Amino acid sequence: xxxxxxxxxxxxxxxxxxxxxxxxxxxxxxxxxxxxxxxxxxxxxxxxxxxxxxxxxxxxxxxxxxxxxxxxxxxxxxxxxxxxxxxxxxxxxxxxxxxxxxxxxxxxxxxxxxxxxxxxxxxxxxxxxxxxxxxxxxxxxxxxxxxxxxxxxxxxxxxxxxxxxxxxxxxxxxxxxxxxxxxxxxxxxxxxxxxxxxxxxxxxxxxxxxxxxxxxxxxxxxxxxxxxxxxxxxxxxxxxxxxxxxxxxxxxxxxxxxxxxxxxxxxxxxxx
Amino acid sequence: xxxxxxxxxxxxxxxxxxxxxxxxxxxxxxxxxxxxxxxxxxxxxxxxxxxxxxxxxxxxxxxxxxxxxxxxxxxxxxxxxxxxxxxxxxxxxxxxxxxxxxxxxxxxxxxxxxxxxxxxxxxxxxxxxxxxxxxxxxxxxxxxxxxxxxxxxxxxxxxxxxxxxxxxxxxxxxxxxxxxxxxxxxxxxxxxxxxxxxxxxxxxxxxxxxxxxxxxxxxxxxxxxxxxxxxxxxxxxxxxxxxxxxxxxxxxxxxxxxxxxxxxxxxxxxxx
Numbered sequence: 001x002x003x004x005x006x007x008x009x010x011x012x013x014x015x016x017x018x019x020x021x022x023x024x025x026x027x028x029x030x031x032x033x034x035x036x037x038x039x040x041x042x043x044x045x046x047x048x049x050x051x052x053x054x055x056x057x058x059x060x061x062x063x064x065x066x067x068x069x070x071x072x073x074x075x076x077x078x079x080x081x082x083x084x085x086x087x088x089x090x091x092x093x094x095x096x097x098x099x100x101x102x103x104x105x106x107x108x109x110x111x112x113x114x115x116x117x118x119x120x121x122x123x124x125x126x127x128x129x130x131x132x133x134x135x136x137x138x139x140x141x142x143x144x145x146x147x148x149x150x151x152x153x154x155x156x157x158x159x160x161x162x163x164x165x166x167x168x169x170x171x172x173x174x175x176x177x178x179x180x181x182x183x184x185x186x187x188x189x190x191x192x193x194x195x196x197x198x199x200x201x202x203x204x205x206x207x208x209x210x211x212x213x214x215x216x217x218x219x220x221x222x223x224x225x226x227x228x229x230x231x232x233x234x235x236x237x238x239x240x241x242x243x244x245x246x247x248x249x250x251x252x253x254x255x256x257x258x259x260x261x262x263x264x265x266x267x268x269x270x271x272x
Numbered sequence: 273x274x275x276x277x278x279x280x281x282x283x284x285x286x287x288x289x290x291x292x293x294x295x296x297x298x299x300x301x302x303x304x305x306x307x308x309x310x311x312x313x314x315x316x317x318x319x320x321x322x323x324x325x326x327x328x329x330x331x332x333x334x335x336x337x338x339x340x341x342x343x344x345x346x347x348x349x350x351x352x353x354x355x356x357x358x359x360x361x362x363x364x365x366x367x368x369x370x371x372x373x374x375x376x377x378x379x380x381x382x383x384x385x386x387x388x389x390x391x392x393x394x395x396x397x398x399x400x401x402x403x404x405x406x407x408x409x410x411x412x413x414x415x416x417x418x419x420x421x422x423x424x425x426x427x428x429x430x431x432x433x434x435x436x437x438x439x440x441x442x443x444x445x446x447x448x449x450x451x452x453x454x455x456x457x458x459x460x461x462x463x464x465x466x467x468x469x470x471x472x473x474x475x476x477x478x479x480x481x482x483x484x485x486x487x488x489x490x491x492x493x494x495x496x497x498x499x500x501x502x503x504x505x506x507x508x509x510x511x512x513x514x515x516x517x518x519x520x521x522x523x524x525x526x527x528x529x530x531x532x533x534x535x536x537x538x539x540x541x542x543x544x
Contacts, residue, residue, distance in 0.1 A: 039319070040313065040323045041313045046426075046520055047312060048517050050517075051312045147423070148423055148424070151419070151423040154318075162437055165437075166434060243323070244319045244320050244323040245323075246319055246320050248318055270542045
Protein backbone atom coordinates (compact mmCIF):
# COMPACT_ATOMS: atom_id res chain seq x y z
CA UNK A 1 0.00 0.00 0.00
CA UNK A 2 1.42 3.33 -1.06
CA UNK A 3 2.10 5.95 1.66
CA UNK A 4 3.90 9.28 1.87
CA UNK A 5 7.27 7.56 1.64
CA UNK A 6 6.34 5.72 -1.54
CA UNK A 7 7.84 6.90 -4.80
CA UNK A 8 6.24 9.10 -7.45
CA UNK A 9 5.71 7.33 -10.77
CA UNK A 10 6.70 9.35 -13.83
CA UNK A 11 6.44 8.10 -17.40
CA UNK A 12 6.93 9.20 -20.96
CA UNK A 13 7.17 7.62 -24.39
CA UNK A 14 10.94 7.88 -24.05
CA UNK A 15 13.46 10.38 -22.78
CA UNK A 16 11.51 13.64 -23.01
CA UNK A 17 9.77 13.11 -19.66
CA UNK A 18 13.15 13.31 -17.97
CA UNK A 19 12.80 17.11 -18.20
CA UNK A 20 9.71 16.71 -15.97
CA UNK A 21 11.49 14.30 -13.62
CA UNK A 22 14.28 16.88 -13.37
CA UNK A 23 11.82 19.57 -12.25
CA UNK A 24 10.34 17.21 -9.62
CA UNK A 25 13.84 16.48 -8.33
CA UNK A 26 14.56 20.22 -8.11
CA UNK A 27 11.32 21.20 -6.43
CA UNK A 28 10.92 18.12 -4.17
CA UNK A 29 14.45 16.86 -3.55
CA UNK A 30 13.37 14.36 -0.87
CA UNK A 31 10.95 12.47 -3.11
CA UNK A 32 11.72 9.08 -4.60
CA UNK A 33 10.92 8.58 -8.29
CA UNK A 34 10.23 5.55 -10.45
CA UNK A 35 10.62 6.60 -14.09
CA UNK A 36 9.43 4.57 -17.04
CA UNK A 37 10.36 5.40 -20.65
CA UNK A 38 8.55 3.43 -23.35
CA UNK A 39 11.62 3.33 -25.56
CA UNK A 40 10.45 0.21 -27.42
CA UNK A 41 7.44 2.06 -28.80
CA UNK A 42 8.65 5.65 -28.88
CA UNK A 43 7.50 8.04 -30.33
CA UNK A 44 3.85 8.47 -29.39
CA UNK A 45 3.38 11.82 -31.13
CA UNK A 46 2.60 10.42 -34.57
CA UNK A 47 0.36 7.57 -33.34
CA UNK A 48 -3.39 7.46 -32.89
CA UNK A 49 -5.04 8.17 -29.55
CA UNK A 50 -6.53 4.68 -29.17
CA UNK A 51 -3.04 3.18 -29.37
CA UNK A 52 -1.63 5.76 -26.96
CA UNK A 53 -4.43 5.02 -24.46
CA UNK A 54 -3.66 1.29 -24.62
CA UNK A 55 0.05 1.96 -24.03
CA UNK A 56 -0.76 4.33 -21.13
CA UNK A 57 -2.92 1.73 -19.37
CA UNK A 58 -0.12 -0.84 -19.58
CA UNK A 59 2.38 1.62 -18.10
CA UNK A 60 0.05 2.61 -15.25
CA UNK A 61 -0.41 -1.08 -14.41
CA UNK A 62 3.38 -1.43 -14.28
CA UNK A 63 3.84 1.68 -12.09
CA UNK A 64 1.19 0.44 -9.65
CA UNK A 65 3.29 -2.71 -9.12
CA UNK A 66 5.99 -0.32 -7.88
CA UNK A 67 3.63 1.04 -5.16
CA UNK A 68 3.74 4.60 -6.41
CA UNK A 69 1.74 7.19 -4.45
CA UNK A 70 1.04 9.38 -7.49
CA UNK A 71 1.57 9.24 -11.24
CA UNK A 72 2.81 11.95 -13.58
CA UNK A 73 2.09 11.48 -17.28
CA UNK A 74 5.23 13.34 -18.35
CA UNK A 75 4.28 13.26 -22.02
CA UNK A 76 2.06 15.75 -23.77
CA UNK A 77 0.72 13.26 -26.30
CA UNK A 78 -0.22 10.71 -23.62
CA UNK A 79 -1.78 13.45 -21.49
CA UNK A 80 -3.73 14.76 -24.48
CA UNK A 81 -4.96 11.33 -25.52
CA UNK A 82 -5.24 9.35 -22.31
CA UNK A 83 -5.45 11.43 -19.10
CA UNK A 84 -9.21 11.83 -19.22
CA UNK A 85 -9.73 8.12 -19.90
CA UNK A 86 -7.39 6.82 -17.21
CA UNK A 87 -7.89 9.26 -14.33
CA UNK A 88 -11.22 7.63 -13.51
CA UNK A 89 -9.57 4.21 -13.41
CA UNK A 90 -6.83 5.01 -10.89
CA UNK A 91 -7.29 5.68 -7.16
CA UNK A 92 -4.05 7.58 -6.58
CA UNK A 93 -3.52 11.15 -7.86
CA UNK A 94 -2.64 11.29 -11.54
CA UNK A 95 -1.33 14.45 -13.15
CA UNK A 96 -0.68 15.29 -16.79
CA UNK A 97 1.60 17.94 -18.23
CA UNK A 98 -1.09 19.98 -19.96
CA UNK A 99 -3.32 21.49 -17.29
CA UNK A 100 -0.66 23.34 -15.29
CA UNK A 101 1.02 24.75 -18.41
CA UNK A 102 -2.33 25.86 -19.81
CA UNK A 103 -3.18 27.62 -16.52
CA UNK A 104 0.13 29.50 -16.53
CA UNK A 105 -0.30 30.51 -20.17
CA UNK A 106 -3.81 31.83 -19.57
CA UNK A 107 -2.63 33.76 -16.50
CA UNK A 108 0.37 35.18 -18.33
CA UNK A 109 -1.14 36.38 -21.63
CA UNK A 110 -1.98 40.06 -21.91
CA UNK A 111 -3.50 40.17 -25.40
CA UNK A 112 -5.34 36.81 -25.10
CA UNK A 113 -3.39 35.23 -27.98
CA UNK A 114 -1.55 32.03 -27.06
CA UNK A 115 0.46 29.67 -29.24
CA UNK A 116 1.16 25.98 -28.62
CA UNK A 117 3.85 23.91 -30.25
CA UNK A 118 3.84 20.11 -29.90
CA UNK A 119 3.70 16.80 -31.71
CA UNK A 120 1.04 16.01 -34.29
CA UNK A 121 -0.86 13.92 -31.73
CA UNK A 122 -0.94 16.67 -29.13
CA UNK A 123 -1.96 19.44 -31.52
CA UNK A 124 -4.49 17.30 -33.42
CA UNK A 125 -6.19 16.39 -30.13
CA UNK A 126 -6.98 20.08 -29.58
CA UNK A 127 -6.71 19.50 -25.85
CA UNK A 128 -4.69 22.62 -25.04
CA UNK A 129 -7.27 24.78 -26.81
CA UNK A 130 -10.15 23.08 -25.02
CA UNK A 131 -8.54 23.31 -21.58
CA UNK A 132 -7.59 26.96 -22.03
CA UNK A 133 -11.00 27.93 -23.36
CA UNK A 134 -12.55 26.34 -20.28
CA UNK A 135 -10.33 28.58 -18.18
CA UNK A 136 -11.03 31.72 -20.20
CA UNK A 137 -13.58 31.63 -22.96
CA UNK A 138 -12.29 34.50 -25.12
CA UNK A 139 -8.77 33.15 -25.40
CA UNK A 140 -7.39 32.79 -28.92
CA UNK A 141 -5.24 29.66 -29.29
CA UNK A 142 -3.11 28.65 -32.28
CA UNK A 143 -1.55 25.19 -32.30
CA UNK A 144 1.34 24.24 -34.55
CA UNK A 145 2.65 20.67 -34.86
CA UNK A 146 6.46 20.51 -35.08
CA UNK A 147 7.14 16.82 -35.84
CA UNK A 148 10.83 17.17 -36.72
CA UNK A 149 11.90 18.89 -33.50
CA UNK A 150 11.91 15.66 -31.44
CA UNK A 151 14.24 13.74 -33.78
CA UNK A 152 16.48 16.81 -34.08
CA UNK A 153 16.73 17.10 -30.27
CA UNK A 154 17.33 13.37 -29.95
CA UNK A 155 20.19 13.64 -32.44
CA UNK A 156 21.70 16.29 -30.18
CA UNK A 157 21.33 19.13 -32.71
CA UNK A 158 20.29 21.59 -29.99
CA UNK A 159 22.35 24.45 -31.38
CA UNK A 160 22.52 23.86 -35.10
CA UNK A 161 21.65 25.73 -38.27
CA UNK A 162 19.34 22.93 -39.43
CA UNK A 163 17.33 23.02 -36.19
CA UNK A 164 17.19 26.83 -36.48
CA UNK A 165 15.86 26.54 -40.04
CA UNK A 166 13.22 23.92 -39.20
CA UNK A 167 12.14 25.75 -36.02
CA UNK A 168 11.97 29.00 -37.96
CA UNK A 169 9.63 27.44 -40.55
CA UNK A 170 7.35 26.03 -37.85
CA UNK A 171 7.29 29.25 -35.83
CA UNK A 172 6.79 31.65 -38.74
CA UNK A 173 3.09 30.77 -38.78
CA UNK A 174 2.80 31.61 -35.09
CA UNK A 175 4.66 34.90 -35.53
CA UNK A 176 1.94 36.03 -37.92
CA UNK A 177 -0.70 35.47 -35.22
CA UNK A 178 0.73 38.09 -32.80
CA UNK A 179 0.76 35.71 -29.85
CA UNK A 180 2.35 37.02 -26.64
CA UNK A 181 2.64 33.60 -24.94
CA UNK A 182 3.93 30.30 -26.30
CA UNK A 183 3.55 26.92 -24.57
CA UNK A 184 6.39 24.46 -25.15
CA UNK A 185 3.89 21.61 -25.49
CA UNK A 186 6.32 18.71 -25.79
CA UNK A 187 8.71 17.55 -23.10
CA UNK A 188 11.65 17.74 -25.51
CA UNK A 189 11.17 21.40 -26.27
CA UNK A 190 12.58 22.93 -23.07
CA UNK A 191 15.92 21.76 -24.50
CA UNK A 192 15.28 24.12 -27.45
CA UNK A 193 14.18 26.98 -25.23
CA UNK A 194 16.96 29.35 -26.29
CA UNK A 195 16.37 28.70 -30.01
CA UNK A 196 12.61 29.17 -29.71
CA UNK A 197 13.05 32.24 -27.51
CA UNK A 198 15.42 33.87 -29.99
CA UNK A 199 13.13 33.14 -32.95
CA UNK A 200 9.97 34.38 -31.21
CA UNK A 201 11.63 37.46 -29.69
CA UNK A 202 11.64 38.86 -26.13
CA UNK A 203 8.01 40.03 -26.27
CA UNK A 204 6.74 36.42 -26.27
CA UNK A 205 6.62 34.64 -22.90
CA UNK A 206 7.61 30.96 -23.08
CA UNK A 207 5.74 28.56 -20.78
CA UNK A 208 7.50 25.34 -19.74
CA UNK A 209 4.85 22.84 -18.59
CA UNK A 210 7.51 20.65 -16.92
CA UNK A 211 8.12 23.34 -14.31
CA UNK A 212 4.42 24.07 -13.80
CA UNK A 213 3.55 20.37 -13.56
CA UNK A 214 6.07 19.74 -10.79
CA UNK A 215 4.57 22.70 -8.91
CA UNK A 216 1.03 21.34 -9.37
CA UNK A 217 2.11 17.89 -8.19
CA UNK A 218 3.70 19.38 -5.08
CA UNK A 219 0.46 21.19 -4.20
CA UNK A 220 -1.60 18.00 -4.71
CA UNK A 221 0.73 15.92 -2.55
CA UNK A 222 0.68 18.61 0.15
CA UNK A 223 -3.11 18.75 0.03
CA UNK A 224 -3.36 14.98 0.51
CA UNK A 225 -0.60 14.90 3.14
CA UNK A 226 1.46 12.72 0.82
CA UNK A 227 4.66 14.75 0.68
CA UNK A 228 7.67 12.70 1.67
CA UNK A 229 8.22 13.08 5.43
CA UNK A 230 11.92 12.35 5.53
CA UNK A 231 14.88 12.00 3.31
CA UNK A 232 14.84 8.57 1.76
CA UNK A 233 17.14 5.91 3.20
CA UNK A 234 17.06 4.15 -0.12
CA UNK A 235 20.54 3.87 -1.55
CA UNK A 236 19.14 4.80 -4.94
CA UNK A 237 16.36 7.36 -4.77
CA UNK A 238 15.69 7.29 -8.48
CA UNK A 239 14.85 4.16 -10.43
CA UNK A 240 14.70 4.08 -14.22
CA UNK A 241 12.88 1.49 -16.31
CA UNK A 242 12.61 1.29 -20.09
CA UNK A 243 10.93 -1.05 -22.56
CA UNK A 244 14.01 -1.09 -24.81
CA UNK A 245 17.55 -0.91 -23.57
CA UNK A 246 18.83 1.35 -26.32
CA UNK A 247 22.03 3.22 -25.63
CA UNK A 248 20.25 6.39 -26.60
CA UNK A 249 18.26 6.43 -23.35
CA UNK A 250 21.36 6.22 -21.20
CA UNK A 251 23.32 8.84 -23.12
CA UNK A 252 20.37 11.23 -23.35
CA UNK A 253 19.50 10.70 -19.67
CA UNK A 254 23.09 11.40 -18.72
CA UNK A 255 22.92 14.75 -20.51
CA UNK A 256 19.62 15.80 -18.88
CA UNK A 257 20.30 14.36 -15.40
CA UNK A 258 24.06 14.20 -15.00
CA UNK A 259 25.07 11.62 -12.39
CA UNK A 260 21.51 10.59 -11.50
CA UNK A 261 20.93 7.67 -13.83
CA UNK A 262 23.12 4.92 -12.43
CA UNK A 263 21.18 1.94 -13.74
CA UNK A 264 18.40 1.42 -16.25
CA UNK A 265 16.34 -1.77 -16.12
CA UNK A 266 14.42 -3.20 -19.04
CA UNK A 267 10.92 -4.63 -18.64
CA UNK A 268 8.50 -6.11 -21.17
CA UNK A 269 5.71 -3.54 -20.97
CA UNK A 270 3.44 -5.59 -23.25
CA UNK A 271 3.00 -8.06 -20.39
CA UNK A 272 1.23 -5.48 -18.22
CA UNK B 273 -2.06 -24.56 -46.16
CA UNK B 274 -0.20 -22.12 -48.37
CA UNK B 275 0.16 -22.90 -52.06
CA UNK B 276 1.29 -21.07 -55.20
CA UNK B 277 -1.86 -18.95 -55.21
CA UNK B 278 -1.35 -17.84 -51.61
CA UNK B 279 -0.18 -14.28 -50.98
CA UNK B 280 3.33 -13.09 -50.23
CA UNK B 281 3.70 -11.58 -46.75
CA UNK B 282 5.69 -8.35 -46.63
CA UNK B 283 6.37 -6.37 -43.48
CA UNK B 284 8.20 -3.35 -42.21
CA UNK B 285 8.28 -1.19 -39.11
CA UNK B 286 6.04 1.25 -40.97
CA UNK B 287 5.76 2.69 -44.44
CA UNK B 288 9.29 2.22 -45.76
CA UNK B 289 8.70 -1.38 -46.80
CA UNK B 290 6.13 -0.16 -49.30
CA UNK B 291 9.06 0.60 -51.60
CA UNK B 292 9.80 -3.14 -51.52
CA UNK B 293 6.14 -4.07 -52.02
CA UNK B 294 6.14 -1.73 -55.02
CA UNK B 295 9.07 -3.60 -56.59
CA UNK B 296 7.32 -6.95 -56.02
CA UNK B 297 4.17 -5.58 -57.70
CA UNK B 298 6.26 -4.38 -60.66
CA UNK B 299 8.27 -7.55 -61.11
CA UNK B 300 5.50 -10.07 -60.26
CA UNK B 301 2.24 -8.34 -61.14
CA UNK B 302 0.13 -11.49 -60.67
CA UNK B 303 1.15 -12.04 -57.05
CA UNK B 304 -1.10 -11.24 -54.12
CA UNK B 305 0.46 -9.39 -51.19
CA UNK B 306 -0.39 -9.07 -47.50
CA UNK B 307 1.50 -6.07 -46.14
CA UNK B 308 1.94 -5.33 -42.45
CA UNK B 309 3.36 -2.02 -41.15
CA UNK B 310 4.13 -1.89 -37.42
CA UNK B 311 3.05 1.74 -37.18
CA UNK B 312 2.30 1.49 -33.44
CA UNK B 313 5.95 0.75 -32.67
CA UNK B 314 7.75 2.46 -35.56
CA UNK B 315 10.67 3.19 -35.85
CA UNK B 316 12.82 0.11 -35.31
CA UNK B 317 16.08 1.75 -36.36
CA UNK B 318 16.92 3.24 -32.98
CA UNK B 319 15.85 0.21 -30.91
CA UNK B 320 17.87 -2.73 -29.65
CA UNK B 321 18.08 -6.01 -31.56
CA UNK B 322 16.41 -8.07 -28.83
CA UNK B 323 13.33 -5.86 -29.03
CA UNK B 324 13.32 -5.95 -32.85
CA UNK B 325 13.55 -9.77 -32.78
CA UNK B 326 10.55 -9.96 -30.45
CA UNK B 327 8.52 -7.65 -32.71
CA UNK B 328 9.55 -9.66 -35.80
CA UNK B 329 8.38 -12.95 -34.25
CA UNK B 330 4.97 -11.43 -33.47
CA UNK B 331 4.59 -10.17 -37.04
CA UNK B 332 5.59 -13.50 -38.56
CA UNK B 333 2.97 -15.22 -36.39
CA UNK B 334 0.39 -12.76 -37.72
CA UNK B 335 1.42 -13.24 -41.36
CA UNK B 336 1.23 -17.02 -40.98
CA UNK B 337 -2.43 -16.64 -39.98
CA UNK B 338 -2.90 -15.10 -43.44
CA UNK B 339 -1.57 -18.27 -45.11
CA UNK B 340 1.33 -16.55 -46.81
CA UNK B 341 3.58 -18.68 -49.02
CA UNK B 342 6.70 -16.60 -48.37
CA UNK B 343 7.74 -13.70 -46.15
CA UNK B 344 9.78 -10.64 -47.04
CA UNK B 345 11.31 -8.71 -44.16
CA UNK B 346 11.10 -5.39 -46.00
CA UNK B 347 13.04 -3.54 -43.32
CA UNK B 348 16.80 -3.33 -43.08
CA UNK B 349 16.85 -3.07 -39.29
CA UNK B 350 14.62 -6.14 -38.83
CA UNK B 351 16.65 -8.06 -41.42
CA UNK B 352 19.89 -7.06 -39.72
CA UNK B 353 18.66 -7.98 -36.24
CA UNK B 354 16.22 -10.82 -36.75
CA UNK B 355 16.55 -12.70 -40.07
CA UNK B 356 19.16 -15.13 -38.81
CA UNK B 357 17.16 -15.86 -35.65
CA UNK B 358 13.78 -16.38 -37.34
CA UNK B 359 14.68 -18.13 -40.60
CA UNK B 360 15.24 -21.37 -38.69
CA UNK B 361 11.83 -21.07 -37.06
CA UNK B 362 9.75 -20.72 -40.23
CA UNK B 363 9.06 -23.43 -42.80
CA UNK B 364 8.19 -21.16 -45.72
CA UNK B 365 10.85 -19.11 -47.58
CA UNK B 366 11.83 -15.95 -45.73
CA UNK B 367 13.85 -13.24 -47.42
CA UNK B 368 15.45 -10.10 -46.00
CA UNK B 369 16.46 -6.93 -47.81
CA UNK B 370 20.17 -7.16 -47.09
CA UNK B 371 21.55 -10.20 -48.92
CA UNK B 372 20.45 -9.30 -52.44
CA UNK B 373 21.61 -5.68 -52.14
CA UNK B 374 24.94 -6.80 -50.72
CA UNK B 375 25.43 -9.24 -53.62
CA UNK B 376 24.72 -6.53 -56.20
CA UNK B 377 27.07 -4.10 -54.48
CA UNK B 378 29.90 -6.64 -54.38
CA UNK B 379 29.33 -7.50 -58.06
CA UNK B 380 29.19 -3.83 -59.06
CA UNK B 381 32.21 -2.35 -57.26
CA UNK B 382 35.38 -1.92 -59.26
CA UNK B 383 37.72 -0.55 -56.61
CA UNK B 384 36.40 -2.78 -53.80
CA UNK B 385 35.24 0.19 -51.69
CA UNK B 386 31.55 0.11 -50.78
CA UNK B 387 29.52 2.46 -48.60
CA UNK B 388 26.31 1.69 -46.73
CA UNK B 389 23.85 4.20 -45.35
CA UNK B 390 21.10 3.10 -42.98
CA UNK B 391 19.58 3.49 -39.53
CA UNK B 392 21.64 3.24 -36.37
CA UNK B 393 20.35 -0.30 -35.77
CA UNK B 394 21.31 -1.51 -39.24
CA UNK B 395 24.78 0.06 -39.25
CA UNK B 396 25.56 -0.89 -35.64
CA UNK B 397 24.71 -4.53 -36.37
CA UNK B 398 27.53 -4.63 -38.92
CA UNK B 399 25.53 -7.14 -40.94
CA UNK B 400 26.16 -5.57 -44.38
CA UNK B 401 29.89 -5.65 -43.74
CA UNK B 402 29.78 -9.26 -42.56
CA UNK B 403 27.64 -10.45 -45.47
CA UNK B 404 29.76 -8.65 -48.07
CA UNK B 405 33.02 -9.90 -46.58
CA UNK B 406 31.68 -13.45 -46.78
CA UNK B 407 31.08 -12.83 -50.49
CA UNK B 408 34.46 -11.23 -51.11
CA UNK B 409 37.01 -11.12 -48.35
CA UNK B 410 39.05 -8.10 -49.47
CA UNK B 411 36.07 -5.77 -49.74
CA UNK B 412 36.35 -2.47 -47.87
CA UNK B 413 33.01 -1.45 -46.35
CA UNK B 414 32.16 1.85 -44.64
CA UNK B 415 28.82 2.17 -42.87
CA UNK B 416 27.27 5.49 -41.95
CA UNK B 417 24.10 5.80 -39.83
CA UNK B 418 21.76 8.56 -41.06
CA UNK B 419 19.07 8.70 -38.33
CA UNK B 420 17.42 11.93 -39.46
CA UNK B 421 16.71 10.86 -43.04
CA UNK B 422 13.68 8.73 -42.10
CA UNK B 423 11.82 11.51 -40.24
CA UNK B 424 12.69 13.96 -43.05
CA UNK B 425 11.28 11.58 -45.69
CA UNK B 426 8.21 10.92 -43.56
CA UNK B 427 7.61 14.67 -43.33
CA UNK B 428 7.66 14.77 -47.12
CA UNK B 429 10.83 16.90 -47.35
CA UNK B 430 12.12 14.88 -50.30
CA UNK B 431 13.38 17.90 -52.21
CA UNK B 432 14.30 20.42 -49.58
CA UNK B 433 17.35 22.43 -48.57
CA UNK B 434 17.27 20.99 -45.04
CA UNK B 435 17.31 17.40 -46.33
CA UNK B 436 20.14 18.36 -48.69
CA UNK B 437 22.13 19.82 -45.80
CA UNK B 438 21.59 16.83 -43.50
CA UNK B 439 22.30 14.31 -46.28
CA UNK B 440 25.40 16.24 -47.25
CA UNK B 441 26.73 16.06 -43.68
CA UNK B 442 26.11 12.31 -43.49
CA UNK B 443 27.60 11.61 -46.92
CA UNK B 444 30.70 13.81 -46.58
CA UNK B 445 32.37 11.09 -44.50
CA UNK B 446 31.71 8.54 -47.24
CA UNK B 447 33.01 10.86 -49.94
CA UNK B 448 36.37 10.88 -48.18
CA UNK B 449 36.54 7.09 -48.45
CA UNK B 450 36.58 7.00 -52.28
CA UNK B 451 33.76 4.46 -52.48
CA UNK B 452 32.46 3.65 -55.97
CA UNK B 453 29.27 1.90 -54.80
CA UNK B 454 26.72 2.99 -52.21
CA UNK B 455 23.95 0.78 -50.80
CA UNK B 456 20.73 2.59 -49.86
CA UNK B 457 20.41 0.45 -46.74
CA UNK B 458 17.04 1.67 -45.51
CA UNK B 459 13.74 1.23 -47.29
CA UNK B 460 13.01 4.95 -47.08
CA UNK B 461 16.14 5.96 -48.94
CA UNK B 462 15.08 5.11 -52.51
CA UNK B 463 12.81 8.13 -52.13
CA UNK B 464 15.96 10.24 -51.67
CA UNK B 465 17.76 8.59 -54.57
CA UNK B 466 18.12 11.78 -56.63
CA UNK B 467 19.46 13.78 -53.66
CA UNK B 468 21.95 11.08 -52.70
CA UNK B 469 22.96 10.57 -56.33
CA UNK B 470 23.61 14.28 -56.84
CA UNK B 471 25.65 14.55 -53.62
CA UNK B 472 27.76 11.45 -54.32
CA UNK B 473 28.31 12.23 -58.00
CA UNK B 474 27.90 10.12 -61.15
CA UNK B 475 30.97 7.97 -60.47
CA UNK B 476 29.24 6.28 -57.51
CA UNK B 477 26.77 3.47 -58.31
CA UNK B 478 23.69 3.47 -56.08
CA UNK B 479 22.28 0.07 -55.12
CA UNK B 480 18.57 -0.15 -54.23
CA UNK B 481 18.02 -3.33 -52.20
CA UNK B 482 14.25 -3.14 -52.77
CA UNK B 483 14.73 -3.90 -56.46
CA UNK B 484 17.29 -6.64 -55.84
CA UNK B 485 15.16 -8.25 -53.12
CA UNK B 486 12.12 -8.54 -55.38
CA UNK B 487 14.37 -10.19 -57.97
CA UNK B 488 15.76 -12.63 -55.38
CA UNK B 489 12.24 -13.46 -54.18
CA UNK B 490 11.11 -14.17 -57.73
CA UNK B 491 13.99 -16.61 -58.23
CA UNK B 492 13.24 -18.38 -54.95
CA UNK B 493 9.53 -18.73 -55.78
CA UNK B 494 10.39 -20.00 -59.26
CA UNK B 495 12.83 -22.52 -57.81
CA UNK B 496 10.19 -23.86 -55.41
CA UNK B 497 7.44 -23.78 -58.04
CA UNK B 498 5.57 -21.26 -55.95
CA UNK B 499 5.08 -18.47 -58.51
CA UNK B 500 1.44 -17.54 -58.89
CA UNK B 501 -0.08 -19.65 -61.67
CA UNK B 502 -2.86 -17.34 -62.65
CA UNK B 503 -4.06 -13.84 -62.22
CA UNK B 504 -5.80 -13.57 -58.90
CA UNK B 505 -9.60 -13.60 -58.87
CA UNK B 506 -9.51 -11.76 -55.59
CA UNK B 507 -11.25 -8.42 -55.85
CA UNK B 508 -8.44 -6.87 -53.87
CA UNK B 509 -5.05 -8.33 -54.66
CA UNK B 510 -3.26 -6.26 -52.04
CA UNK B 511 -4.17 -6.20 -48.36
CA UNK B 512 -2.68 -3.72 -45.91
CA UNK B 513 -2.56 -4.14 -42.14
CA UNK B 514 -1.08 -1.79 -39.56
CA UNK B 515 -0.75 -1.79 -35.79
CA UNK B 516 -1.79 1.86 -35.57
CA UNK B 517 -4.28 3.53 -37.84
CA UNK B 518 -2.42 6.80 -38.16
CA UNK B 519 -3.32 8.96 -41.11
CA UNK B 520 0.34 9.11 -41.98
CA UNK B 521 0.32 5.52 -43.26
CA UNK B 522 -2.54 6.15 -45.64
CA UNK B 523 -1.16 9.41 -47.02
CA UNK B 524 2.36 8.06 -47.36
CA UNK B 525 1.12 4.82 -48.93
CA UNK B 526 -0.94 6.82 -51.40
CA UNK B 527 2.18 8.67 -52.50
CA UNK B 528 4.28 5.51 -52.97
CA UNK B 529 1.54 3.27 -54.39
CA UNK B 530 -1.03 5.57 -56.01
CA UNK B 531 -4.43 3.90 -56.22
CA UNK B 532 -3.32 0.58 -54.70
CA UNK B 533 -4.11 1.13 -51.03
CA UNK B 534 -7.89 1.06 -50.87
CA UNK B 535 -8.28 -0.03 -47.28
CA UNK B 536 -5.99 -0.36 -44.29
CA UNK B 537 -7.01 -2.59 -41.38
CA UNK B 538 -5.71 -2.25 -37.86
CA UNK B 539 -4.73 -5.26 -35.77
CA UNK B 540 -3.32 -5.55 -32.25
CA UNK B 541 0.08 -7.03 -33.03
CA UNK B 542 0.91 -7.52 -29.36
CA UNK B 543 -1.64 -10.34 -29.25
CA UNK B 544 0.39 -12.48 -31.66
